[in-house]
Amino acid sequence: MIDFSCDYNCGCAPQILEALTAANERQHVTYGQDAISARAKEKIRAAVGNPEADVCFLVGGTQTNATVLSALLRPWEGVISPCTGHIAVHESGAVEATGHKVLTIQGDETGKLSHAALEAYLQGFYADETYPHMVQPGAVYLSHPTEYGGLYHADELRAIRAICDTYGLALFVDGARLAYALASPETDVSLPLLGELCDAFYIGGTKCGALMGEAVVFRREQKGFFTAHKQRGALLAKGFLLGLQFDTLFSDELYFRLGRNGTECALALREALRGMGVAFRPESGSNQQFPVLSAAQLQKLDGKVGYEIWHRLPDGGAVIRLCASWRTTRADVDAVLCALRA
Numbered sequence: 001m002i003d004f005s006c007d008y009n010c011g012c013a014p015q016i017l018e019a020l021t022a023a024n025e026r027q028h029v030t031y032g033q034d035a036i037s038a039r040a041k042e043k044i045r046a047a048v049g050n051p052e053a054d055v056c057f058l059v060g061g062t063q064t065n066a067t068v069l070s071a072l073l074r075p076w077e078g079v080i081s082p083c084t085g086h087i088a089v090h091e092s093g094a095v096e097a098t099g100h101k102v103l104t105i106q107g108d109e110t111g112k113l114s115h116a117a118l119e120a121y122l123q124g125f126y127a128d129e130t131y132p133h134m135v136q137p138g139a140v141y142l143s144h145p146t147e148y149g150g151l152y153h154a155d156e157l158r159a160i161r162a163i164c165d166t167y168g169l170a171l172f173v174d175g176a177r178l179a180y181a182l183a184s185p186e187t188d189v190s191l192p193l194l195g196e197l198c199d200a201f202y203i204g205g206t207k208c209g210a211l212m213g214e215a216v217v218f219r220r221e222q223k224g225f226f227t228a229h230k231q232r233g234a235l236l237a238k239g240f241l242l243g244l245q246f247d248t249l250f251s252d253e254l255y256f257r258l259g260r261n262g263t264e265c266a267l268a269l270r271e272a273l274r275g276m277g278v279a280f281r282p283e284s285g286s287n288q289q290f291p292v293l294s295a296a297q298l299q300k301l302d303g304k305v306g307y308e309i310w311h312r313l314p315d316g317g318a319v320i321r322l323c324a325s326w327r328t329t330r331a332d333v334d335a336v337l338c339a340l341r342a
Helices: 014-023 035-048 061-072 115-127 154-167 178-182 191-197 225-231 240-249 254-275 295-301 330-341
Strands: 054-058 077-082 102-105 136-143 170-174 200-204 214-218 291-293 308-312 318-323
Touching: 014 240, 035 054, 035 191, 035 214, 035 240, 054 061, 054 225, 054 240, 061 136, 061 170, 061 200, 061 214, 061 225, 102 115, 115 136, 115 154, 136 154, 154 170, 154 191, 178 200, 178 254, 191 200, 240 254, 254 318, 254 330, 291 295, 295 330
Parallel strands: 077 102, 077 136, 136 170, 170 200
Antiparallel strands: 054 214, 200 214, 291 318, 308 318
């Protein structure tokens, strides 16, 4: 069976496996202070276009979101998130467990937060004369792409940055699937733009070709983050294992090539399904696609194609999620189409 249920169900790109094997026989300085990690950080700074950026490596997305936000926020502050944001729904209260409330706002159908909705929320918050007794907003959380495949545009992020500046909020972007967003022709957001606008964002590795790992990029030096990183149990003793993977991903454009493969396969699948009369809810330009299938069509996929139920419909059909990845092939895409045509 070909599994499109998620984009992290394989090991890693072969180039990373080769690099890990080669490094396995050598000794390395611990806790990410090794030369390979230092080299990877310089490559990321160059890709972001900010030589002053502070780069740190963590193991996974939930751990990264909780660790970074707990470092950015003061004890009485919370983080604003779209109500469908990963930290608000699918992280088991990890951010709340650090003592910071997730303050949710309705996003659009693709899970994006608009600058208008953000400003309306903040105006309403500070119009309440009792606001000093409430959890104070201290940061804004976005993801690119969103949980529903939504892609931000540069002007949208600039408008949100301007609001953050007005209200003194940090801007944090979850980039668990960033490689696929950067490869999409339906957005103009780039790594340098994220480096310019975000107080912090991360470059996802786990879902984008690495065995594990996320690279957090702070716009400027983040004093004390090493200690905060360790306090949250997020500091890998064998830190070279993370640095090595990002050193490989940011060599020869590998990160961007892997992302392009996943997105191109997803968009090819989208266009072919459209040709078969399949609708999408919502439309997505990322590696995640959300087709609306009937009960009969779902039955055709069962046992042949792995997928995730996103929303069940009263008539027995469902909106499903199909995730392409760095490893997906056009043959995999054809297998989905053949199953539906059978």
